[in-house]
Amino acid sequence: MTEQRPLPDRYLLRWSIVLGFVLLGNYLFWAFGAPAITKIGLVTVLLGLVGIFLLGRPGQYLPLKLFFIGGVVLALGSPTDGWDARSIWLFHGKRMFFDGSLYAQLDGYAPWSHNDYPTFVPALSASFALCLGYWNEVVPKVAGVFVMLPALCLLTAFLSGQRQILGLILMLLFLGRNFLFSGWMDPLLAVYGTALVASFYLLTKGGSREKIDQSEHVLLVAAMAMVAAILCLVKNEGIFIILAVNIAFLPAYIMSRVSIGRSVCLAGAAALLPLVGWELVCAKYGIHSDLSQDTLPLGFILSTRSWHDVLEIARCVFFQLEFAVPLILYLYLARQGKNNPLSGFLLMTALIYSLMVFAVYLVTPHDLAWHLKTSVDRTIIPVGLMIGYGCVMMMGRGSSAPKVLRSD
Amino acid sequence: MKNRKTNILLITLCLLTLVAIGRDKGFSPGILFAAFLPDTAIRESLPPLAREITRLVGKYSLKDFTLSPGFTNDPVVLQRTVEFVYPVRVRSGAEFVVAKPGEAGYLACDMVEEGAGVVLYTCKGQGSS
CATH class of the missing domain: 1.20.5 (Single alpha-helices involved in coiled-coils or other helix-helix interfaces)
Incomplete structure (x- = not known):
């Protein structure tokens, strides 16, 4: 069977790259202590670009545009009451806004706010507050919706037809639900993680020796680098998703002996630099993750974790609605003969990442019941979206999957 | 179709x-x-005690203050207060102390104001426990 590789819509691919690099620019402005006026200027550019995107090509990509507008309206019209949203992400943004520094949280104040967490989204929240002139309870929260847009453009670029785009939006709404527009990072992790898997697969062609067009290659490398850089700056789990992608690629790499390619390797390494910079600054200030400080030795855990604990973790991780529903849909579509290599790669990466989530709960220094109860429905969202996106890809195979490059 | x-x-x-x-x-x-106004959605986002503490902190223009154990043992009040009053900081040993009405340990301090479920003391020169 010859592989039908979905080819990206270049218009959306370019928008994804432009918006993503503007967001990265905002982070770098904060990282290098640029004056407030430059950050305000960049946010103005971002708002202008988003406006042009929403008004451009009327009638096209309507589900994506309406999803973004709906997200902004919901974020602006609802209070911020989520625990992590307030105590971690918006609090870090607020500290940056008042102290005028990306590194404000590294003084160790309020350690329960996880001062080691990266500050990509809080940096945009702080920039929005700079434009407003003061901090308030709702506007900084909109940063999450703006950060979601580049990855959504990239995911949509690989789809064809309104039905597939609607399928993606519905899947995201179902999986993200109350975490989606309320200042939580997990839906962002899911969207960027899935975008990384898809772009990495298309760049490496899943291990096949098929050549891709040079200009498309350049765009995909830029998009993948942008997505990888933002993914690991959104939340620490991003690095686990990058690891899961590489592990999922190993069988193809070993069997087909196809190299990933120098440009992909270089772009991937460059994408990790902002995270490396952040971790170095954290180390300089003596700020560490609570997991790295408190994680119990493996031998000790194995002696204390009962089979009941292991089964409870497995039940909570693998029998979540957010995991089970996309998986059942995937198996149903696969049984209908609609499976394709990209969907298979997404499923493989999702399963590897879910095992990593399982392992994290196994070594948690916190009370297991409390940790599972308060987080498992969020941490599993990336797994669900990767499988769900695979289902959406299957929905469009055959009749709607493009066989040639779609250009603007 | x-x-x-x-x-x-x-x-x-x-x-x-x-x-x-x-x-x-x-x-x-x-x-x-009202999304672009400074005080939007405060009532919906914060517990009443955190709002009352914030009111007292603002009224007396405090730079920092201590939260009594009666409040620090309640993570909701502690975290919401710390977030919302920032850049005012909560720290131990500050001149002003926010405690629950009747909470032990502040007999030697002077009461500044009693609000709804919250008392502001000044413990200048006496320290706070």
Whole structure:
């Protein structure tokens, strides 16, 4: 069977790259202590670009545009009451806004706010507050919706037809639900993680020796680098998703002996630099993750974790609605003969990442019941979206999957 | 025709999910139309005790203050207060102490004001426990 590789819509691919690099620019402005006026200027550019995107090509990509507008309206019209949203992400943004520094949280104040967490989204929240002139309870929260847009453009670029785009939006709404527009990072992790898997697969062609067009290659490398850089700056789990992608690629790499390619390797390494910079600054200030400080030795855990604990973790991780529903849909579509290599790669990466989530709960220094109860429905969202996106890809195979490059 | 029906079904499901999210997250047109004002959605976001502590902190223009164990043992009040009063900082050993009414340990301090479920003391020169 010859592989039908979905080819990206270049218009959306370019928008994804432009918006993503503007967001990265905002982070770098904060990282290098640029004056407030430059950050305000960049946010103005971002708002202008988003406006042009929403008004451009009327009638096209309507589900994506309406999803973004709906997200902004919901974020602006609802209070911020989520625990992590307030105590971690918006609090870090607020500290940056008042102290005028990306590194404000590294003084160790309020350690329960996880001062080691990266500050990509809080940096945009702080920039929005700079434009407003003061901090308030709702506007900084909109940063999450703006950060979601580049990855959504990239995911949509690989789809064809309104039905597939609607399928993606519905899947995201179902999986993200109350975490989606309320200042939580997990839906962002899911969207960027899935975008990384898809772009990495298309760049490496899943291990096949098929050549891709040079200009498309350049765009995909830029998009993948942008997505990888933002993914690991959104939340620490991003690095686990990058690891899961590489592990999922190993069988193809070993069997087909196809190299990933120098440009992909270089772009991937460059994408990790902002995270490396952040971790170095954290180390300089003596700020560490609570997991790295408190994680119990493996031998000790194995002696204390009962089979009941292991089964409870497995039940909570693998029998979540957010995991089970996309998986059942995937198996149903696969049984209908609609499976394709990209969907298979997404499923493989999702399963590897879910095992990593399982392992994290196994070594948690916190009370297991409390940790599972308060987080498992969020941490599993990336797994669900990767499988769900695979289902959406299957929905469009055959009749709607493009066989040639779609250009603007 | 079949595709059109599927699209209509998907659009309906998306809209219903958006409405459900809005309802669960307390979406309100009142908040939306006041989204760009400084004090929007404070009442909906913060517990009453945190709002009262913030009111006292603002009224007396405190730079920092101590929260009594009666409050620090309640993570909701502690974290919401610390977040919301920032850049005012909560630290131990500050001149001003915010405690619960009748909370032991502040007999030697002077009461500045008693609010709803909150008392502001000044413990200048006496320290706070």
